Amino acid sequence: MKFTSALASALLLSVSFLQAQTDPGIMRLQEFAYPAKRKILNIPNVNGLQVLKCDFHMHTVFTDGHVWPNVRVQEAWREGLDAISYTEHMEYNPHSKDVKVDHNRSHDLAVELAKENNIVLVKGTEVTRKTPPGHFNALFIQDASTLVENNDSALDQEAIDKVAAQKAFIFWNHPGWKAATIEGSYEWIDFVEKMYQEKKLHGIEVVNGLGFHKKALDWALDRNLTVIGNTDIHNLIAHDYNIGQEGVHRTMTLIMSKDRSAAGIRDALEAGRTVAWSSKYLFGKEENVRNLMNACVSISAPYHEKTNKKAGSTTKYYEISNNSDLYFELELKSGNGTKRIVLYPESKQILTAEAGQSKLTYEVVSTFIRSDKHLMFDVKL
Amino acid sequence: MKFTSALASALLLSVSFLQAQTDPGIMRLQEFAYPAKRKILNIPNVNGLQVLKCDFHMHTVFTDGHVWPNVRVQEAWREGLDAISYTEHMEYNPHSKDVKVDHNRSHDLAVELAKENNIVLVKGTEVTRKTPPGHFNALFIQDASTLVENNDSALDQEAIDKVAAQKAFIFWNHPGWKAATIEGSYEWIDFVEKMYQEKKLHGIEVVNGLGFHKKALDWALDRNLTVIGNTDIHNLIAHDYNIGQEGVHRTMTLIMSKDRSAAGIRDALEAGRTVAWSSKYLFGKEENVRNLMNACVSISAPYHEKTNKKAGSTTKYYEISNNSDLYFELELKSGNGTKRIVLYPESKQILTAEAGQSKLTYEVVSTFIRSDKHLMFDVKL
Amino acid sequence: MKFTSALASALLLSVSFLQAQTDPGIMRLQEFAYPAKRKILNIPNVNGLQVLKCDFHMHTVFTDGHVWPNVRVQEAWREGLDAISYTEHMEYNPHSKDVKVDHNRSHDLAVELAKENNIVLVKGTEVTRKTPPGHFNALFIQDASTLVENNDSALDQEAIDKVAAQKAFIFWNHPGWKAATIEGSYEWIDFVEKMYQEKKLHGIEVVNGLGFHKKALDWALDRNLTVIGNTDIHNLIAHDYNIGQEGVHRTMTLIMSKDRSAAGIRDALEAGRTVAWSSKYLFGKEENVRNLMNACVSISAPYHEKTNKKAGSTTKYYEISNNSDLYFELELKSGNGTKRIVLYPESKQILTAEAGQSKLTYEVVSTFIRSDKHLMFDVKL
Amino acid sequence: MKFTSALASALLLSVSFLQAQTDPGIMRLQEFAYPAKRKILNIPNVNGLQVLKCDFHMHTVFTDGHVWPNVRVQEAWREGLDAISYTEHMEYNPHSKDVKVDHNRSHDLAVELAKENNIVLVKGTEVTRKTPPGHFNALFIQDASTLVENNDSALDQEAIDKVAAQKAFIFWNHPGWKAATIEGSYEWIDFVEKMYQEKKLHGIEVVNGLGFHKKALDWALDRNLTVIGNTDIHNLIAHDYNIGQEGVHRTMTLIMSKDRSAAGIRDALEAGRTVAWSSKYLFGKEENVRNLMNACVSISAPYHEKTNKKAGSTTKYYEISNNSDLYFELELKSGNGTKRIVLYPESKQILTAEAGQSKLTYEVVSTFIRSDKHLMFDVKL
Incomplete structure (x- = not known):
């Protein structure tokens, strides 16, 4: 049946209960249909910048x-993303017996649909070299058909040079990948150091799917490279992530951008204004994580107080949102106050603090501003 | 990253909380991962026959x-299905610019994966003729490459004959489809009557996705054709159905079979031992729906009674499961008893009945044993 | 075990996975604990007024x-309510054999807890007269112990006069209640007309639980009485409402208030700045419902357009949020555009409209601005 | 409004969408109502014994x-429990200013409702002595009004003797409670040893709510005392447990009983045929946990095999359910096979094993057959 477009199907509406169409011959049983909607992922502006997902x-x-x-556009639309990039392997085409190899094709096929769905589509590719040096993504390329298709190690440098020549924004993907599964460790290698020296490396994918490298x-922070988090999705988002459960989202990069455009995104990537978001965790430069948290979390004025005469102390009550x-x-x-606070999405907690303090200092254990360091966050009282 | 097989990814386990791998360099953030599992869809045996989904x-x-x-095998595995069939269009190949046309290919690519996942794979095809006469599915074919690829109306008969020659089990798909969307009505046409007379039509897809034709x-019931319900899925099951919500399932055909095999399925299809299941509803021959319900629903002995002296009546309490x-x-x-009972999946309700009755008779409004008739169900007291 | 206060228990934190306490003798199994949080019910300010729940x-x-x-404070805290009122029956005390009758007691017992939880507690009572005239709630009373306890019809007028004398805000509860269950119809009765004339009736509870009267x-709208919606909860909110499912909320009155205080609430109630919210529906004065919707729903600039050369028409794409x-x-x-739009909570839809129009006009079928009338809503293009 | 009984409210049915009653004056908005049902907690019989919750x-x-x-009966009904016991404190009555103290009253008030809901009601009490010795529950008592109300330590022995004299089944509650929160450790004290010697101690509550003592x-296992798990619920189950989430349940004792009766329960308690179930974990005597798991988990015949010619090995595929x-x-x-298997409720996993083995041995890390020991479970191939 239906040869409907993806858009039409994305727009299919969920109606409760048995609802007869005009034609009495077909009855619609819509109770189990997906309630088609574009989720709004709420993140307030950060110092006047939009936070793009x-x-x-x-x-x-x-x-x-x-x-x-x-499908990638559908997923992005449903899950509230602003921008995506198809990053097909240049050098790995396991379906080539069935699917004609065309390095620009997935992007091209999605252009119109992305426009209809208001998704910013950034043209990209994955440069899939053997490990080491491993894989690199190049964003904002013009034409993938002119790049190096051959996975011979002798061409590693040429492959990078060719995407660099297209003025791509280049980041190193999942640096610990094979190391983790095969060799047991991973290092900042000479090849990458050379890229870095030659300004051909601009970021590192520190979170890939649900793996935090x-x-x-630390490499990204020490060298002022942009922190990136991606899904690297091959399968369906709905099959890899427990989508539909409250609060569950795919891994993504939060980009603090002047506007919702490819240009704004590039500008922010180059300026390093990113935070990677995966599972319950935020990863990034201290300043970025702090700014983001400051935009999201607020503390009320004290709304109540209670005096313990015996102890001679007074407890003040606040709402932290x-x-x-x-x-x-x-x-x-x-400081003296509530010891542990979990701020679930779109919710508040009661925070109590002994009177007479100007602040409480918390470690935000759901953030990483280095591999071994969480953000310290002052709650001003 | 991962060039893992679908099976491996289906087997990926969900672990709660931050769990370090052996290599300290990568931390797994598994909280949001899909809890990989093959759901058991519980339906008791019906008179000694297994109910295959x-x-x-x-x-x-x-x-x-x-x-x-x-992906179709993954979906079937996760959702607890026993058998599926790839029914690609013979005559409609919109991706042919990119994907090499091969009518056997989707089936062939899935054979090994289906075996690994214990899914019965039935070889099939869709014979996609213009409407009328419309589309037909042919199951248990041997080779799709020998069938009619051309959608010229002059070849309608030949197309059917060729699948019939492969001894296929043939059913008419979504008979009201174009009618519903275009012409406004649909009829039992001569072409189909001829198929029926020549024993080349064995069933009708009375539910397609969330549309009940x-x-x-009625046509199926009047002619003793097998009642079928399918998804006709083009997109992802998880994007068309609200999968993940309690009780939500895709549309399917419940087959009462002697065993869990392709041969058992064919036998049951030919004998008409099927019930279509879509949303909250069951569709089928009265006998089949009744047998299925009898297998699923039971009533306890009375566990309590209460006498209303004023009214001179006694109420007995039962559990209906x-x-x-x-x-x-x-x-x-x-009869005199509980007026309305909703039996949610895997649950019980209290049923009360005035003493002195041998049964209560209910209309099961979530079943259709004709387009305008629900099953009548006696609760024996 | 634990003789902990309700507050402490409300603050109990959910931690993932098996977490050992300091004492190795007790292991905490927190996976199944309720994730204690105060949900933020997002409703933007309406013309500078806060929307209190x-x-x-x-x-x-x-x-x-x-x-x-x-428990009522706990529920309010978890569900994101701003204000509640205990409205115990003056004349109906079925637990009096076990619980000492004290008409102020439930309020008094909750005062401190409400303060700790930042819930505005409005002192109230239910005046439970036989039907007709039925039940009335009186808010902002001072002392319930001085009111009429006797349910004799002869005292109906006195009962109302006594709450009116306390300068209460009085509304008629569920006017169709007994009518619906017993007599079959309900009318604007003389007793109520007299209250209205004497300015002793200020509002009507048009939604009680999940029943829309x-x-x-219409009575409320025609007489400029304030529209109210309440739960009238006797049992647990979690047992009457499917709390925990996405988007599910208890019935409530949305109050557009200058501030988050009892005084602000009274002022808004008297000015009639309310909308009742139950299930998917909004009920109220046209102006209030419109203002509320204007605050919540916005339309983007057109972000894409598509020209159909054959038809000579251009379609513009917008996001409606x-x-x-x-x-x-x-x-x-x-107008010519998307025919049906479902705006789920915190989500967007694509709206398409033929170019050259200045607006589309929609009927918002999830609102009631009379018993038989939905809000008409212009989408400016 | 409604002065309906708890039963009637429990039976209130959920209907989808706006459903007009007979009286056109009231419209029912049922979408958000709790879908009233008694959940079936599926646990197969264990060696012919029913498993009561x-x-x-x-x-x-x-x-x-x-x-x-x-409310306790409602919760039990909804959550699929078979039996409950009200275990009010004999010596702690913080509501006595408002609620008349009557030690039998909560039980008595629930007797009829429990019968209507088919819940087995076991008469019990909590003997709340200071810690040490702490709290004890006594089940199957006849009359709580004759027991010791005074919490003076001098009466500890008398309090126990009095419940023992009623031939109660007595267990020690949450032995580590105060220790955990105050003193830091807890011991097998003389008072308890004496009870044990005198056959006045029959079980230990090793799981209380979400705390595993x-x-x-180990004490229970070493002395052949019955292993018990309870909620000790004071608040609402729905506020302490994340009820409504898939797979979430309250803490309970699984009792392997000859029949579904108070007598059967007592018999099983005395014979020690119990397993405590809390969060994802099972706790109990090795034999009981093993029997329970054997009843629940099954392995299919091998349904597929794959030979790796290079390695000279064959892998067989099984379904573990x-x-x-x-x-x-x-x-x-x-053994050589799947390394880690998570068997979610009502689901299957694929298990692969190298051919030529007769079994694989797994440690079931979600069970505790001692404080530091999990069940070892052989999967027969």
Whole structure:
């Protein structure tokens, strides 16, 4: 049946209960239909910048993914993303017996649909070299057909040079990948150091899917490279993530951008204004994570107080609010007050503090501003 | 990253909380991962026959679907299906510019994966003729490459004859489809009558996705054709159905079979031992629906009674149990007792009845044993 | 075990996975604990006024409810309410054999807990006269112990006069209640007319729990009485409402208030700045419903257009956003564009419109601005 | 409004969408109503014994709980429990200013409702002595009004003797409670040893709510005392447990009983045929946990095999099924096969094993057969 477009199907409306169409011959049983909607992922502006939700690493049947390109737009639309990029492997085409190899094709097939769905589509590719040096994503390229298709190690440098020549924004993907599964460790290698020296490396994917590459975060911070988090989705988002459960989201890069455009995104990427978001965790430069948290979390004026005459102390009551879909988990490090606070998405907690203090200092254990360091966050009283 | 097989990814385990791998360099953030599991759809045996959950109508990128064939096996595995069939269009190949046309290919690519996942794979095809006469599915074919690819009306008969020559089990798909969307009505046409007379039509798809083709149910019942329900999925099941919500399932055909095999399925299809299940509803021959309900619903002995002295009456209390993942909604038609009972999946309700009766008779409004008739169900007291 | 206060228990934190306490002798198994949080019900300010979420009708064990008073504060805290009122029956005390009758007691027992939880507690009572005239709630009373306890019809007038003498804000509860269940119709009776004439009736509870009293809405609108919606909860909110499911909320009155205080609430009630919210529906004065919807729903600039050369027409694409936890369902009444739009909480839809129009007009079928009239809503293009 | 009984409210049916009553004056908005049902907690019989789901520790407003007694029956009915016991404190009555102290009252008020709901009601009490010795529950008592109300330490022995004299089944509650929160450790004290010697101690509550008292499990196993798990609920189950989420259940004792009766329960308690179930974990005597798991988990015949010619090895495929609502997490300890298996409720997993083995041995890390020991479970191939 239906040869409907992806858009039409995305727009299919869920109606409660048995609803007869005009034609009495067909009865619609809509109770179990997906309630088609574009979720709003709430994150307030950060110092006047919009926070764009982006995933810059994904595959389709045109390389080793399991879906037609339109599905990636559907997923992005439903899940509230602003921007995506198809990053097909240049050098790995396991479906080539069935699917004609065309490195630009998944992007091209999605262009119109992305426009209809108001998704910013950034043209990208994955440069899939053997490990080491491993894989790199190049965003904002013009033409993938002119790049290096051959996976011979002798061409590693040429492959990078060719995407660099297209003025791409280049980041190193999942640096610990093979290391983790095969060799047991991973290092900042000479090849990458050379890229870095030659300004051909601009970021590192420190979170890939649900794997946090710890060393990679420190490398990015120490060299002022942009922190990136992506899904690297091959399968369906709904099959890899427990989508539909409250608060569950795919891995993504939060980009603090002047506007909702490809240009704004590039500008923010180059300026390093990103935070990676995966599971309950935020990863990034201290300043970025702090700014983001300041935009999301607020504390009320004290609304109540209680005096313990015996102890000679007074407790003040505040509401601490998380006005975002992010998650923050705080542990008290100095001051007298609530010891542990979990700020679930779009919710508040009661915070109590002994009177006479100007602040409480919390460690935000759901953030990483280095592989071994969480953000310290002052709650001003 | 991961070039893992679909099976491996289906087997990926969900672990709560931050769990370090052996290599300290990568931290797994598994909280949001899909809890990989094969759901057991509970339906008790019906008179010694197993109830197999089957979907015999689906598409992949090899015609106009949006997924690689492996995804259909993943979906079936997760959702607890026993059998599926790839029914690609013979005559409609909108992706042919990118995907090499091969009518056997989606089936062939899935054979090994289906075996690994213990899914019965029935070889099938969709014979996509213009409407009228419309579309037909042929199951248990041997080779799709020998069939009619051309959609010229002059070849309608030949197309049917060729699948019939392969001894296929043939059913008419969504008879009201174009009628519903274009012409406004649909009829039992001469072409189909001829098929029926020549024993080349064996069933009708009375439910397609979430659309119940009412007339089609009556046609099937009047001619003793097998009642079928399928998804006709092109997109992802998770994007068309609100999968993940309690009790939500895709449309399917419940087959009462001697064993869990392709041969058992064919035997049951030919004998008409099927019930279509879509949303909260069951559709089928009265006998089949009744047998199925009898297997699922049971009534306890009275466990309590209460006498109203003023009224001179006694009320007895029973538990009515639904030991299945199906849904039954009952309205009292004769006798004195609980007026309306909703039997949610795997749950019980209290049923009260005035003493001195041998039964209550309910209309099961969540069943259709004709387009305008629900099953009448006696609760023996 | 634990003799902990309700507050402490409300603050109990959910931690993932098996977490050892300091004492190795006890292991905490927290996976199944309720994730304690105060939900933020997002509704933007309306013309500079805060939208407070209020429930002014509830019972505890002190009359015929099933919970201790603290539970009502817990529920309000978890569900994001701003204000509640205990409205125990003056004249109906079925637990009096076990619970000492004290008409102020449930309020008094909750005062401190409400303060700790930042819930505005409005002192109230239910004046439970036989039907007719039925039940009335009186808010902002000072002392319930001085009111009429006797349910003799001869005292109906005195009962009202006594609450009026306390300068209460009085509304008629569920006018169709007994009518619906017993007599079959309900009318604007003389007793109520007299109250109205004497300015002793200020509002009508047009939604009680999940029952919408249709005539009552028209009465309120025609006489400029304040529209109220309450739960009238006796049992647990979690047992009467499917709390925990996405988007599910208790029935409540949305109050557009200058500030978050009892005084602000009274002022708004007297000025009639309310909308009742139950299930997916909004009920109220046209102006109030319109202002509320204007605050919640916005339309983007056109972000894409598509020209159909054959038809000589151009379609423009917009995003329509629902920046609230309310629900809006729109059906197109004039103009050429998307015919049906469901704005789920915190989500967007694509709206398409033929170019050259300045607006589309929708009927918002999820609102009632009379018993038989939905809001008409212009989408400016 | 409604002065309906708890039963009637429990039976209130959920209907989708706006459904007009007979009286056009009231419209029912049922979408958000709780879908009233008695959940079936699926656990197969164990060696011919029924597995009853029991909670023998709970409070109401008659001592320090927050609900009227009827709510405990409602909760039990909804959650699929078979038996409960009100265990009010004899010596702690914080609501006595408002609620008349009557130690039998919560039980008595629930008797008829429990009968109507088919819940087995076991008469019990909590003997709340200072810690040490702490609290004890006594089940199957006849009359709580004759017991010791005074909490003076001098009467500790008398308090125990009095419940023992009623031939109660007595267990020690949450042995580590105060220790955990105050003193830091807890011991097998003389007072308890004396009870044990005198056959006045029959079980230990090793899980209380979501706290597993580790030492207490070993004490119970070493002395052949019955292992018990209870909620000790004071608040609402729905506010302490994340009820409504898939797989979430309250803490309870699973009792392997000859029949569904108070006598059967007592017999099983005395014979020690219990397993405590809390969160994802099972706690109990090795034999009981093993029998339970054997009843729930089954392995299919091999349905597929794959030969790796290079390695000269063959892999066989099996389905391992969890036909229960319990949860099992297995880690391979010996043999070559799937390393880690999570058996979610009512689901299957694929298990692969190298051919030529007769079994795989797993450690079931979601069970505790001592404080530091999990069940070892052989999967026969």
